[in-house]
Amino acid sequence: MPLTQQDIDAEIAAEHAAYLKRVAGGAPVEHHPRRDYAPYRSSLLRHPKRPPVAIDVRHDPELVELSSPAFGERDLSALDNDLTRQHTGEPVGERITVSGRLLDRDGRAVRGQLVEIWQANSAGRYAHRREQHDAPLDPNFTGVGRTLSDDDGRYRFTTVRPGPYPWRNHVGAWRPAHIHFSVFGSAFTQRLVTQMYFPNDPLFPYDPILQSVTDDAARRRLVATYDHDLSVPEFSLGYHWDIVLDGPSATWIEEGR
Amino acid sequence: MTRIDTTGPGRVPPTPSHTVGPFYGYALPFPGGEDIAPAGHPDAVTVHGYVYDGEGAPLPDALVELWGPDPEGGTPSMDGSLRRDPASGGFLGRNGVEFTGFGRIQTDANGHWYARTLRPGARGRSAPYVSVCVFARGLLVHLYTRIYLPDDATALAADPLLARLPAERRDTLVAADEGRGTYRFDIRLQGEGETVFLEFQ
Ligand SMILES: [Fe+3]
Numbered sequence: 033m034p035l036t037q038q039d040i041d042a043e044i045a046a047e048h049a050a051y052l053k054r055v056a057g058g059a060p061v062e063h064h065p066r067r068d069y070a071p072y073r074s075s076l077l078r079h080p081k082r083p084p085v086a087i088d089v090r091h092d093p094e095l096v097e098l099s100s101p102a103f104g105e106r107d108l109s110a111l112d113n114d115l116t117r118q119h120t121g122e123p124v125g126e127r128i129t130v131s132g133r134l135l136d137r138d139g140r141a142v143r144g145q146l147v148e149i150w151q152a153n154s155a156g157r158y159a160h161r162r163e164q165h166d167a168p169l170d171p172n173f174t175g176v177g178r179t180l181s182d183d184d185g186r187y188r189f190t191t192v193r194p195g196p197y198p199w200r201n202h203v204g205a206w207r208p209a210h211i212h213f214s215v216f217g218s219a220f221t222q223r224l225v226t227q228m229y230f231p232n233d234p235l236f237p238y239d240p241i242l243q244s245v246t247d248d249a250a251r252r253r254l255v256a257t258y259d260h261d262l263s264v265p266e267f268s269l270g271y272h273w274d275i276v277l278d279g280p281s282a283t284w285i286e287e288g289r
Numbered sequence: 290m291t292r293i294d295t296t297g298p299g300r301v302p303p304t305p306s307h308t309v310g311p312f313y314g315y316a317l318p319f320p321g322g323e324d325i326a327p328a329g330h331p332d333a334v335t336v337h338g339y340v341y342d343g344e345g346a347p348l349p350d351a352l353v354e355l356w357g358p359d360p361e362g363g364t365p366s367m368d369g370s371l372r373r374d375p376a377s378g379g380f381l382g383r384n385g386v387e388f389t390g391f392g393r394i395q396t397d398a399n400g401h402w403y404a405r406t407l408r409p410g411a412r413g414r415s416a417p418y419v420s421v422c423v424f425a426r427g428l429l430v431h432l433y434t435r436i437y438l439p440d441d442a443t444a445l446a447a448d449p450l451l452a453r454l455p456a457e458r459r460d461t462l463v464a465a466d467e468g469r470g471t472y473r474f475d476i477r478l479q480g481e482g483e484t485v486f487l488e489f490q
Pocket residue numbers: 152207210212310312
């Protein structure tokens with residue numbers, strides 16, 4: 033029997049109910065997905081069964097994981113944060129400006145760190161050779177960008193709004209439109225790869241990847257906000273999306289001095 | 290909810306992690322990502338291995354990131370891992386002499402990866418190791434592990450992490466010496482011989 037959307041919906045609902053029950057029983061809020069999330073079938077054979085071994089970084093300020101690789105201006109070229117100007121022509125689609133701040137758990141700006149994005153084109157097709165969705169490729173859009181966060185932690189990209197696309201998790205599986213983000217912090221422990229979504233997408237409840245974040249408030253933090261102040265007159269629509277890095281950093285050492 | 294309020298008391302909730310997905314391959318890997326050691330450096334070592342799933346099948350679409358200290362144990366502060374060419378907009382590669390300590394490698398069609406980097410020096414109370422971050426389709430949150438080199442048994446025995454682990458689990462973090470500066474390090478995501486993965490708190 034091929035797996036249907038109804039099957040996946042039932043599994044998503046069961047996972048959500050189980051999470052609410054855990055929290056009601058006093059378990060902590062889960063900000064991140066569990067790696068073992070069956071509705072996303074690719075996770076079945078790719079999640080560790082043993083719990084991770086915890087390392088309390090306060091015991092050892094010398095851990096290499098408390099530092100992070102450096103990236104600088106020479107790791108970028110001028111048009112890397114404008115995905116609409118990387119080819120001779122203009123890409124097809126609705127131009128958007130995506131901007132926000134890179135923050136740590138204390139709400140402080142994370143400065144000078146690499147922010148990378150990749151995405152499908154406006155038709156929902158990736159410029160990746162193994163992509164099998166037969167939506168049109170756009171010769172004027174690759175869908176890859178990078179930038180450094182500024183002194184205020186701010187990043188900014190110009191791109192086109194990606195389309196939703198089908199995938200083969202189950203029959204009728206469609207990913208809501210999203211932009212993939214890869215972010216470095218001031219410590220390797222803060223490394224984050226995630227996805228940004230667009231407000232009010234009707235595909236949200238059907239998508240096992242978004243729903244793998246079982247906490248409702250946490251899931252909302254993956255959805256950008258339309259921001260009219262970011263919209264550029266006669267050019268683009270603006271979306272605001274702040275990113276908060278998790279994981280311990282070394283800043284407590286500085287504070288202790 | 291996505292303009293984060295930083296004015297209130299207490300900690301700000303984090304942005305949830307998501308899988309890297311299957312189509313990062315034209316975006317994240319960069320030419321020379323596996324050649325972290327400056328050309329001709331006498332302390333260069335090669336580390337390599339496979340990434341396996343719970344059925345022992347190799348992953349052709351895993352992304353491995355390495356971050357390690359220099360041979361003296363210092364953490365590199367040099368940028369330039371993925372230098373860009375302002376003329377073509379393409380990648381220039383590293384500059385051949387500076388050590389950034391950072392590498393990024395996608396497994397090949399057989400699930401194999403390799404990197405040439407500098408032999409890491411010891412830091413603090415730890416035995417020398419290279420930090421590893423693993424990403425893949427199906428992996429909703431990346432995984433941290435470490436590659437310890439097997440050369441100094443005394444340092445390994447004194448390492449605070451390795452000392453806490455039972456022998457068979459500990460061995461998943463220690464690379465095998467294949468001679469001539471080459472070390473084998475396989476990553477098993479699930480099941481028998483599952484690699485020890487780390488959570489930093
Ligand atoms: Fe995607």
